[in-house]
Amino acid sequence: MDKNFVKNLRNRFPQISFMDQKGESYLDSASTSLKMDIVIETLKQIYETSVSNVHRGEHHLSLKVTAQYEQARSDVANFIGAEADEIIFTRNTTEGLNFLSESLKSFLKEGDEILITEMEHHSNFLPWKHLASELNLKLQIAPITSEAELDIPAFEKLLSSKTKIVSLTHISNVTGVINPLDKIIPLVRKTSSFIVIDAAQSISCISLDVNKMDCDFLVFSGHKIFSPSGIGVLYGKKSLLEKMPPYQTGGGTIFKVTKTHTEWANSPAKFEAGTPFIEGALALAKVLSFLKAEVNFKEVLNWERNLVRLSEDSLKGIEGICFMGSTNNRSNILSFIIEGIHSSDLAFILAKQKIALRAGHHCCMPLLQKLNLKTGVVRASFSVYNREEDIKALKTGLVKALDILKA
Ligand code: PLP
Numbered sequence: 001m002d003k004n005f006v007k008n009l010r011n012r013f014p015q016i017s018f019m020d021q022k023g024e025s026y027l028d029s030a031s032t033s034l035k036m037d038i039v040i041e042t043l044k045q046i047y048e049t050s051v052s053n054v055h056r057g058e059h060h061l062s063l064k065v066t067a068q069y070e071q072a073r074s075d076v077a078n079f080i081g082a083e084a085d086e087i088i089f090t091r092n093t094t095e096g097l098n099f100l101s102e103s104l105k106s107f108l109k110e111g112d113e114i115l116i117t118e119m120e121h122h123s124n125f126l127p128w129k130h131l132a133s134e135l136n137l138k139l140q141i142a143p144i145t146s147e148a149e150l151d152i153p154a155f156e157k158l159l160s161s162k163t164k165i166v167s168l169t170h171i172s173n174v175t176g177v178i179n180p181l182d183k184i185i186p187l188v189r190k191t192s193s194f195i196v197i198d199a200a201q202s203i204s205c206i207s208l209d210v211n212k213m214d215c216d217f218l219v220f221s222g223h224k225i226f227s228p229s230g231i232g233v234l235y236g237k238k239s240l241l242e243k244m245p246p247y248q249t250g251g252g253t254i255f256k257v258t259k260t261h262t263e264w265a266n267s268p269a270k271f272e273a274g275t276p277f278i279e280g281a282l283a284l285a286k287v288l289s290f291l292k293a294e295v296n297f298k299e300v301l302n303w304e305r306n307l308v309r310l311s312e313d314s315l316k317g318i319e320g321i322c323f324m325g326s327t328n329n330r331s332n333i334l335s336f337i338i339e340g341i342h343s344s345d346l347a348f349i350l351a352k353q354k355i356a357l358r359a360g361h362h363c364c365m366p367l368l369q370k371l372n373l374k375t376g377v378v379r380a381s382f383s384v385y386n387r388e389e390d391i392k393a394l395k396t397g398l399v400k401a402l403d404i405l406k407a
Contacts, residue, residue: 175325176333231280
């Protein structure tokens with residue numbers, strides 16, 4: 001990605017100029033990304049001119065916003081190579097995964113197995129753990145290697161005719177390790193299992209095409225890709241969605257209901273109970289359409305990976321520092337510990353120096369237990385608006401924090 005392109009893209013994030021003026025660095029995009037200017041413009045335009053409900057009115061405002069909402073669905077579908085009716089708007093990744101763990105129940109029976117990995121976020125662990133205990137299924141957890149990558153031979157050994165759901169993250173939110181889905185998915189396809197991809201971290205830095213990936217379901221959150229929080233996406237193969245019962249019921253989900261009988265609407269209406277986050281969907285679609293037209297995701301990942309490499313080079317001289325995960329297979333995340341220092345103490349002192357990053361277990365307690373990390377890890381995560389200046393600030397901040405903590 002050339003520097004001018006990044007410079008222009010940086011200008012599309014109003015909070016960046018606000019933070020630049022205050023000398024602040026934002027290194028927490030894996031938690032939530034900053035928002036693009038088009039998000040603000042879209043929300044402003046709707047609130048000033050077009051407020052109305054969708055699929056619930058005959059008047060001109062409702063018809064207009066319904067058309068915009070359905071266009072947003074098509075734009076989101078286009079971004080990941082899906083069909084519009086394969087896109088269900090959710091609140092976030094977590095809701096998408098809870099949706100699946102509930103709606104896929106009808107395909108499961110006692111003794112079936114669900115396979116996840118040791119690197120899953122709690123959102124891709126707890127729903128399956130609870131489903132397994134509720135239906136008496138076996139939850140298999142594929143191990144990671146010493147480099148915190150998925151142990152693919154061990155993963156393959158856990159696949160069997162009993163495996164009915166495989167759910168895994170594309171990128172670890174703790175180590176930044178990228179799972180090679182092009183190798184993993186064909187292994188799963190040898191079984192009759194459904195494949196669920198948690199794309200919460202990859203959606204903003206890897207171009208995704210659900211057909212090329214050959215997954216059955218994919219979930220992500222708008223807030224991790226420069227859009228509002230409260231809007232998320234569940235992609236599901238049409239043939240499967242048609243057979244699945246709704247996750248929630250209520251307004252908008254039926255063709256016909258009587259006191260004794262319910263006839264569900266087709267997907268996606270059947271899955272979108274109640275008034276959705278209309279303006280969130282419209283803003284997300286605007287962002288994704290912009291990115292699709294203007295941004296090369298290979299360059300995005302290169303830019304972010306380069307910042308991660310430069311950070312590692314810059315910080316590696318610090319006494320006691322240890323980086324998480326494989327150096328050769330990191331995305332936009334650099335996590336580390338410093339021997340003898342609690343991660344929260346570091347993050348607290350860095351925050352005082354206007355560096356925003358995250359410390360702790362990052363909603364991945366089983367992974368931290370596996371890595372024997374009792375006091376959490378510090379995570380710096382990079383996005384298109386980050387620059388080498390942020391790395392300099394991080395290094396200076398860290399050296400100062402250690403002076404304070406070791407004094
Ligand atoms: N999965 C991964 C890999 C994540 O990193 C996150 C959030 O950080 C989630 C799931 C949950 O996302 P959300 O909180 O937007 O539902």
